[in-house]
Amino acid sequence: NAGVTQTPKFQVLKTGQSMTLQCAQDMNHEYMSWYRQDPGMGLRLIHYSVGAGITDQGEVPNGYNVSRSTTEDFPLRLLSAAPSQTSVYFCASRLGRNEKLFFGSGTQLSVL
Amino acid sequence: RKEVEQDPGPFNVPEGATVAFNCTYSNSASQSFFWYRQDCRKEPKLLMSVYSSGNEDGRFTAQLNRASQYISLLIRDSKLSDSATYLCVVGAGGSYIPTFGRGTSLIVHP
Numbered sequence: 001n002a003g004v005t006q007t008p009k010f011q012v013l014k015t016g017q018s019m020t021l022q023c024a025q026d027m028n029h030e031y032m033s034w035y036r037q038d039p040g041m042g043l044r045l046i047h048y049s050v051g052a053g054i055t056d057q058g059e060v061p062n063g064y065n066v067s068r069s070t071t072e073d074f075p076l077r078l079l080s081a082a083p084s085q086t087s088v089y090f091c092a093s094r095l096g097r098n099e100k101l102f103f104g105s106g107t108q109l110s111v112l
Numbered sequence: 113r114k115e116v117e118q119d120p121g122p123f124n125v126p127e128g129a130t131v132a133f134n135c136t137y138s139n140s141a142s143q144s145f146f147w148y149r150q151d152c153r154k155e156p157k158l159l160m161s162v163y164s165s166g167n168e169d170g171r172f173t174a175q176l177n178r179a180s181q182y183i184s185l186l187i188r189d190s191k192l193s194d195s196a197t198y199l200c201v202v203g204a205g206g207s208y209i210p211t212f213g214r215g216t217s218l219i220v221h222p
Contacts, residue, residue, distance in 0.1 A: 031208045042214035043156075043199075050208050058209070090155055097208050098144035101201065103155035 002026050006091045006104025013081040013111045021076040021107050023091030029102070031094045032074040036060065036087040043090070049074055081111045115139060116202050118213035125220055129190045133216045135200030136182045144203035145176055145183045149196045150215065156199055159185075190220045 007022045025032065033048035045058030049068040063085060065077040074093075078085060091104040117136045125131050137145075145162035160167065162174040162183050173186040183202075187194055200213035 033209075043212045045209065048209060088153055094208075094210075097205060098203050100146055100158050100161060101148075101156075101210060103157070106153070106155050108153065 004091055004093055004102050004104040006089075006107060008107060009105065010108050011110070013078075013109065015081060015083060015111060017081050019078050019081065021078075021089055021091070021109075023074045023076065023104055024072050025074075025093045025102070026072065027093065027095065027102065028071060029093035029095050030071075031096070032068065033058070033092050034064070034066065034074070034076045035090045035092060036085075037090065038087050046076065046089075078109075083111045085109065086111045115211045116200055116213040118198075118200050118216045120214060120216060122217035122219050125190055125218070127190055127192060127220055127222055129220075130186065130188045131190055131218065132184055132186045133198055133200075133218075134182050134184050135202075135213050135216075136180075137200075137202045137211070138181070139202070139204050139211075140181065141204050141206065142181075142202045143205035144210070145174075146201040146203075146210075147172075147174055147183075147185050148199040148201055150199055151196050159198070187218075190218075192220050192222065194218060195220045 004025045034046040035043040047066040049055045089107045092101045094101045147159040148156040149159045150156040166175045171188045175184045197215040199215045203210040
């Protein structure tokens with residue numbers, strides 16, 4: 001049982017480049033989400049999904065797109081990377097509303 | 113007022129000390145409560161869920177006070193390896209989205 005698998009672990013982009021952060025879970029979780037974590041800011045929700053075909057915006061959605069075509073996968077797309085998107089990104093999933101969250105191992109992204 | 117508040121610390125304690133953290137929440141409809149541990153630039157990992165009756169896991173004890181709307185984490189006999197940031201996570205029953213505190217930093221020194 002792999003849990004939440006997040007790739008890549010590290011990425012360096014140039015301003016304006018695009019990329020996709022991958023997230024997959026094998027626990028049949030309804031809820032999946034993406035967070036970013038910056039020093040002194042805590043975890044901030046970017047986008048989330050409560051099931052295949054259903055996505056919604058979190059606290060800081062600008063500059064990011066998501067889709068949920070399957071229960072397992074929830075990729076995060078950066079359309080045109082900006083230095084302000086330099087951060088550590090975490091994918092997380094949970095089975096239901098009051099269940100514990102499981103996190104991926106994180107992606108350290110630098111945008112130059 | 114923030115929905116979930118934690119003292120950021122750092123709490124600087126010697127090995128063997130007992131240390132306690134509190135986390136206050138503002139939504140009285142909150143139904144699920146968790147403590148997570150996060151090491152520097154690593155993913156948060158579940159330390160323990162918090163139940164109404166309180167619960168213990170080895171050196172760690174978690175309590176919930178619904179009347180005053182806070183949860184607590186007590187760490188006994190602190191180890192160097194307990195140094196980390198401790199995140200409080202609160203979920204309201206009607207929402208999928210949990211609310212995170214910003215974390216409390218613990219430093220255990222020899």
